[in-house]
Amino acid sequence: MSSPVARGAAWLRRIARRSRRLLPDSKHPAQMVVAGFALAIAVGTVLLMLPISSETGTVTHWVNALFTATSAVCVTGLVVVDTPGHWSTFGESVVLGMIQIGGFGIMTLASMLGMLVARRFGLRMRRTAQTETKSLGLGDIRSVVAGVITVSLIVELVTTTVLTTRFTLGYGESLQHAAYLGLFHAVSAFNNAGFSLYSDSLVRFATDPWICLPMVIAFVIGGLGFPVLFEIGRRLRHQRRYWSLHARVTLGTYATLAVIGVAAFLSFEWNNPGTLGRFGVPGKLLAGFFHGLAPRTAGFNSVDVGELHPATMLVTDVLMFIGGGSAGTAGGIKVTTFALLAFVILTEVRGETNVHILGRKLPVVVHRQALTVVLVGGGLVFVAALALMVLSPFRLDAVLFESVSAFGTVGLSTGITSQLPQAGQLVLVLLMFAGRLGPITLASALALRERGRRYDFPEERPIVG
Amino acid sequence: MSSPVARGAAWLRRIARRSRRLLPDSKHPAQMVVAGFALAIAVGTVLLMLPISSETGTVTHWVNALFTATSAVCVTGLVVVDTPGHWSTFGESVVLGMIQIGGFGIMTLASMLGMLVARRFGLRMRRTAQTETKSLGLGDIRSVVAGVITVSLIVELVTTTVLTTRFTLGYGESLQHAAYLGLFHAVSAFNNAGFSLYSDSLVRFATDPWICLPMVIAFVIGGLGFPVLFEIGRRLRHQRRYWSLHARVTLGTYATLAVIGVAAFLSFEWNNPGTLGRFGVPGKLLAGFFHGLAPRTAGFNSVDVGELHPATMLVTDVLMFIGGGSAGTAGGIKVTTFALLAFVILTEVRGETNVHILGRKLPVVVHRQALTVVLVGGGLVFVAALALMVLSPFRLDAVLFESVSAFGTVGLSTGITSQLPQAGQLVLVLLMFAGRLGPITLASALALRERGRRYDFPEERPIVG
Ligand SMILES: [K+]
Numbered sequence: 035m036s037s038p039v040a041r042g043a044a045w046l047r048r049i050a051r052r053s054r055r056l057l058p059d060s061k062h063p064a065q066m067v068v069a070g071f072a073l074a075i076a077v078g079t080v081l082l083m084l085p086i087s088s089e090t091g092t093v094t095h096w097v098n099a100l101f102t103a104t105s106a107v108c109v110t111g112l113v114v115v116d117t118p119g120h121w122s123t124f125g126e127s128v129v130l131g132m133i134q135i136g137g138f139g140i141m142t143l144a145s146m147l148g149m150l151v152a153r154r155f156g157l158r159m160r161r162t163a164q165t166e167t168k169s170l171g172l173g174d175i176r177s178v179v180a181g182v183i184t185v186s187l188i189v190e191l192v193t194t195t196v197l198t199t200r201f202t203l204g205y206g207e208s209l210q211h212a213a214y215l216g217l218f219h220a221v222s223a224f225n226n227a228g229f230s231l232y233s234d235s236l237v238r239f240a241t242d243p244w245i246c247l248p249m250v251i252a253f254v255i256g257g258l259g260f261p262v263l264f265e266i267g268r269r270l271r272h273q274r275r276y277w278s279l280h281a282r283v284t285l286g287t288y289a290t291l292a293v294i295g296v297a298a299f300l301s302f303e304w305n306n307p308g309t310l311g312r313f314g315v316p317g318k319l320l321a322g323f324f325h326g327l328a329p330r331t332a333g334f335n336s337v338d339v340g341e342l343h344p345a346t347m348l349v350t351d352v353l354m355f356i357g358g359g360s361a362g363t364a365g366g367i368k369v370t371t372f373a374l375l376a377f378v379i380l381t382e383v384r385g386e387t388n389v390h391i392l393g394r395k396l397p398v399v400v401h402r403q404a405l406t407v408v409l410v411g412g413g414l415v416f417v418a419a420l421a422l423m424v425l426s427p428f429r430l431d432a433v434l435f436e437s438v439s440a441f442g443t444v445g446l447s448t449g450i451t452s453q454l455p456q457a458g459q460l461v462l463v464l465l466m467f468a469g470r471l472g473p474i475t476l477a478s479a480l481a482l483r484e485r486g487r488r489y490d491f492p493e494e495r496p497i498v499g
Numbered sequence: 500m501s502s503p504v505a506r507g508a509a510w511l512r513r514i515a516r517r518s519r520r521l522l523p524d525s526k527h528p529a530q531m532v533v534a535g536f537a538l539a540i541a542v543g544t545v546l547l548m549l550p551i552s553s554e555t556g557t558v559t560h561w562v563n564a565l566f567t568a569t570s571a572v573c574v575t576g577l578v579v580v581d582t583p584g585h586w587s588t589f590g591e592s593v594v595l596g597m598i599q600i601g602g603f604g605i606m607t608l609a610s611m612l613g614m615l616v617a618r619r620f621g622l623r624m625r626r627t628a629q630t631e632t633k634s635l636g637l638g639d640i641r642s643v644v645a646g647v648i649t650v651s652l653i654v655e656l657v658t659t660t661v662l663t664t665r666f667t668l669g670y671g672e673s674l675q676h677a678a679y680l681g682l683f684h685a686v687s688a689f690n691n692a693g694f695s696l697y698s699d700s701l702v703r704f705a706t707d708p709w710i711c712l713p714m715v716i717a718f719v720i721g722g723l724g725f726p727v728l729f730e731i732g733r734r735l736r737h738q739r740r741y742w743s744l745h746a747r748v749t750l751g752t753y754a755t756l757a758v759i760g761v762a763a764f765l766s767f768e769w770n771n772p773g774t775l776g777r778f779g780v781p782g783k784l785l786a787g788f789f790h791g792l793a794p795r796t797a798g799f800n801s802v803d804v805g806e807l808h809p810a811t812m813l814v815t816d817v818l819m820f821i822g823g824g825s826a827g828t829a830g831g832i833k834v835t836t837f838a839l840l841a842f843v844i845l846t847e848v849r850g851e852t853n854v855h856i857l858g859r860k861l862p863v864v865v866h867r868q869a870l871t872v873v874l875v876g877g878g879l880v881f882v883a884a885l886a887l888m889v890l891s892p893f894r895l896d897a898v899l900f901e902s903v904s905a906f907g908t909v910g911l912s913t914g915i916t917s918q919l920p921q922a923g924q925l926v927l928v929l930l931m932f933a934g935r936l937g938p939i940t941l942a943s944a945l946a947l948r949e950r951g952r953r954y955d956f957p958e959e960r961p962i963v964g
């Protein structure tokens with residue numbers, strides 16, 4: 035009984051027991067998540083205000099520091115000051131650290147909230163049905179933290195290596211500077227942060243697949259969400275035969291939205307002289323591919339967003355609002371939430387009663403949770419856009435794009451963020467914070483409050499939010 | 500047994516039996532409604548193309564005739580040609596006739612579909628619960644038709660009289676011309692049609708309460724919906740002690756939206772030199788009151804819509820999308836649909852399971868019906884706005900406003916409708932048709948398809964759509 039394996043197992047049981055005792059008993063575990071993010075932003079703001087953080091060695095205005103800290107911790111990428119121009123290398127490192135903390139924090143905390151929901155649901159389920167229907171068989175907090183760190187390090191390391199090689203060989207940077215550029219952009223990409231050390235983001239690399247493709251791969255992996263990565267990992271190690279409903283819905287919806295995004299971008303922008311018009315066909319395809327995926331919710335751009343056709347902007351608004359996978363570094367209401375609502379409506383229009391998704395029945399309470407997340411999110415964006423129109427001279431297309439970008443923690447910008455009055459920038463700060471934590475905490479708070487229900491059929495619940 | 504009362508009762512029972520036999524047995528009674536409206540539009544288009552219909556005595560292009568006929572039958576009010584400038588008195592009379600047919604048709608048909616839903620629901624209800632919980636105790640088809648005709652005639656007659664008096668005494672029109680103007684605007688107002696014999700709608704009367712207030716009263720009465728008017732009528736005759744859930748939700752939501760609409764309009768436009776800025780305080784208040792109510796969904800304007808602040812336009816977009824009361828001449832998704840969703844979300848956020856509205860429990864199936872109507876409607880507006888942006892150079896704020904105005908059969912316009920290419924105008928034709936009939940037919944089709952359910956608690960269902 036005192037073998038390392040047994041001791042390890044006992045330790046894991048103790049952690050699991052402790053986590054069961056700590057988290058579900060505290061009335062709103064989501065509150066801890068909110069407090070943690072607020073603290074990280076506060077510390078980041080103070081650090082960024084220090085003279086050492088700015089290129090000029092002067093104190094940065096608190097609104098600019100707060101905006102940048104929020105944008106970094108919430109892995110958004112909207113900026114009010116030029117990242118390479120305003121911040122010193124120390125300031126850039128603070129930004130990079132906050133991105134890493136924010137991305138790591140959201141992946142672990144969202145995974146744990148998801149586990150908590152799955153466990154509660156699982157306990158009720160056991161009366162009647164399979165335990166294998168739980169979406170999140172993630173084990174315990176320790177394995178989540180270890181898994182997130184492992185995935186983050188591997189992806190960021192590989193991406194850093196590829197980017198550093200390219201910056202050295204293709205652009206003649208010194209190895210040291212290329213490694214710095216590679217690390218910054220790799221961490222920013224995997225965490226879907228959208229921060230770049232180039233003032234024009236990746237516009238200068240629009241036709242370079244050696245920069246663009248590693249970035250896309252990194253932000254797609256980060257944006258799929260840890261539970262899906264965890265399942266992929268288990269399949270790759272042949273430990274698991276089936277896909278959970280959550281993974282199938284996430285991957286299917288993600289792929290569908292990617293195809294729609296790329297197709298829309300290519301068709302609306304193909305001849306636009308401000309965007310794809312000046313590239314050859316391979317360049318158009320690469321930039322179109324990049325921008326079809328970036329709204330979910332990486333935030334890098336390889337063409338000038340301010341030059342987009344209004345139709346592209348509207349499609350991008352919708353894609354940014356939907357966002358990426360649950361419990362990952364992507365934002366938005368999440369692809370599963372969107373897919374659930376789509377299935378509910380499809381069921382309703384077909385005149386059927388029970389919502390079936392890919393051979394599973396969807397619990398009725400989940401319909402309403404998904405609806406709530408979508409409509410509360412839409413309401414937030416509406417109020418923010420309205421406030422920005424009152425506070426600034428910009429019109430609907432511009433303020434809506436910026437609001438959705440902030441809510442979805444995307445970071446794409448038509449360029450108005452830095453021109454907004456400070457009150458408008460503070461609106462975006464609130465929106466980034468609410469957009470980063472709102473869907474996750476709202477959905478888990480709703481799910482954890484379900485009480486006194488009896489399930490008389492096998493059901494499976496994907497993650498909402 | 501052969502007293503007039505008994506014979507009348509037997510006749511009513513026969514009608515009721517026949518209506519039960521005819522309507523529920525045909526698989527989609529909603530199809531008849533759609534066919535009837537399409538036929539009316541086709542006839543109207545042909546009539547408007549006749550040379551006698553135009554001021555110049557020439558054939559009107561089919562797109563212009565189709566657009567005007569659709570706008571009139573769907574009681575929208577968007578125009579591609581200037582109503583007084585393009586159409587002859589005969590043409591104007593055709594428009595007026597189509598408005599009357601469209602308004603009468605939608606009120607009776609929507610009321611009947613609502614009855615059908617209530618009856619099906621009522622039959623199932625009787626197993627367990629009160630029959631008095633039915634929202635629509637309207638009796639039968641005959642009483643609906645008679646009621647709609649009575650209300651229409653009374654309101655239109657009174658409004659015509661007041662307007663005619665004002666046009667004669669206040670503006671020096673001949674009695675004959677004043678009566679024509681009075682009749683046209685009274686019918687247009689009661690049916691929420693938004694057509695005017697003045698090229699600038701009611702802008703010249705913005706500060707004249709003798710024109711504006713009768714118009715507001717007429718379009719509010721028409722827009723509340725026949726079931727609510729019917730209940731008000733019964734209460735006025737002391738035949739009924741309680742309000743149905745449908746009436747309470749409609750009146751409460753209508754009033755709330757009116758207050759929000761007026762407050763938003765006054766605060767965003769108070770000093771706008773293009774709109775309220777040039778009026779004194781009483782004029783500002785009158786025009787603000789008018790425009791706070793017009794988006795639900797009358798379509799008249801007393802200030803230049805093209806000069807509105809972007810924030811006012813966005814608020815108006817939402818109000819136009821919500822629209823007015825069910826089974827009336829107003830469009831949109833209807834105030835009850837909006838209120839139901841709001842209550843569902845409020846319940847969810849509160850962590851409660853059952854949705855209670857004003858002391859009644861809301862059937863779970865209704866949640867999904869309301870959701871479907873809202874999201875399908877939103878999807879239509881999105882696709883239309885996207886199409887208009889591809890087809891024309893106009894930007895999001897303008898095309899969204901025009902799309903929502905068409906979908907909600909509102910008729911307010913920033914002025915771009917007549918400048919759109921014909922393909923864009925045809926998009927609006929489809930949108931007006933879908934917006935007029937979609938929510939009603941979709942909601943009733945969904946409700947009529949509910950099968951095999953058992954209710955074990957007293958429930959009451961307001962009308963969705
Ligand atoms: K981002």
Ligand SMILES: [K+]
Pocket residue numbers: 574575576691692693796797798908909910
């Ligand atoms: K109208």
